[in-house]
Amino acid sequence: MALVEVRDLVKNFILGDEIVRAVDGVSLSIDKGEYVAIMGASGSGKSTFMNMIGCLDVPTSGEVRIDDIATSEMDSDALAELRNQKIGFVFQQFNLLARTTALDNVAVPLIYAGLNTADRRDKAKAKLEEMGLGDRLDHSPAKLSGGQQQRVAIARALVTEPLILLADEPTGALDTKTSEDIMQIFESLNDAGITIIVVTHEEDIAQHAHRNIHFRDGKVIEDKPVIDRRSTKDDR
Numbered sequence: 001m002a003l004v005e006v007r008d009l010v011k012n013f014i015l016g017d018e019i020v021r022a023v024d025g026v027s028l029s030i031d032k033g034e035y036v037a038i039m040g041a042s043g044s045g046k047s048t049f050m051n052m053i054g055c056l057d058v059p060t061s062g063e064v065r066i067d068d069i070a071t072s073e074m075d076s077d078a079l080a081e082l083r084n085q086k087i088g089f090v091f092q093q094f095n096l097l098a099r100t101t102a103l104d105n106v107a108v109p110l111i112y113a114g115l116n117t118a119d120r121r122d123k124a125k126a127k128l129e130e131m132g133l134g135d136r137l138d139h140s141p142a143k144l145s146g147g148q149q150q151r152v153a154i155a156r157a158l159v160t161e162p163l164i165l166l167a168d169e170p171t172g173a174l175d176t177k178t179s180e181d182i183m184q185i186f187e188s189l190n191d192a193g194i195t196i197i198v199v200t201h202e203e204d205i206a207q208h209a210h211r212n213i214h215f216r217d218g219k220v221i222e223d224k225p226v227i228d229r230r231s232t233k234d235d236r
């Protein structure tokens with residue numbers, strides 16, 4: 001069964017008297033356990049597409065089903081709940097709360113999930129430890145490196161144990177070495193069964209995924225498995 005299923009998805013933005021067709025009729029499905037990279041030039045509709053899959057934005061028309069649940073009839077509260085239960089997000093600029101410790105940043109999604117303070121702190125601490133940040137719990141984002149901030153953001157995305165991790169240019173603000181570290185984390189998360197969808201401009205990053213979907217002008221122009229993945233790695 002498909003975990004993410006989109007049918008005839010369209011998103012138009014109105015700018016003055018011009019209509020921008022940001023996503024222009026996309027149909028595809030992504031199964032549980034897949035690791036997908038979404039590629040394409042700037043403005044091709046990648047983020048708009050991700051935001052609709054992640055129920056952060058509503059389509060102009062067409063359908064998004066998450067874990068066999070149709071989202072089109074849901075109100076914003078129901079969408080927020082679905083998001084909280086099933087989806088974790090990671091962004092290029094980390095989007096952490098600035099004057100808040102790593103621990104409290106990671107605990108935020110658990111407020112919405114309805115856990116008490118002690119349970120929230122326990123779970124947030126465990127996730128940060130998994131990300132190798134057990135000694136940085138009380139640091140604010142400004143006192144962490146970019147890679148550490150992104151690992152806090154990944155811990156926050158995962159603390160609710162979502163089925164799907166959506167990452168929009170997660171390595172866009174990181175150097176090559178740190179980007180590789182983040183890719184290693186994604187790989188082990190995917191090995192553990194999490195479905196990952198990552199938007200990237202970088203071919204290297206896309207090669208870590210198992211399937212590459214290419215956007216142009218709001219449409220999917222290519223959707224193919226990543227072949228020779230292991231052998232490319234061994235050749236390095």
Ligand SMILES: Nc1ncnc2c1ncn2[C@@H]1O[C@H](COP(=O)(O)OP(=O)(O)OP(=O)(O)O)[C@@H](O)[C@H]1O
Pocket residue numbers: 013014015020021022040041042043044045046047048049
């Ligand atoms: N809120 C908005 N209002 C108006 N137009 C928008 C809005 N968001 C996106 N667009 C337009 O929709 C198109 C697709 O934008 P989108 O952000 O999805 O592209 P992208 O592929 O993520 O690009 P990038 O690689 O630069 O992040 C662009 O033409 C963009 O200008």
Ligand SMILES: [Mg+2]
Pocket residue numbers: 046047048168
């Ligand atoms: Mg984008």
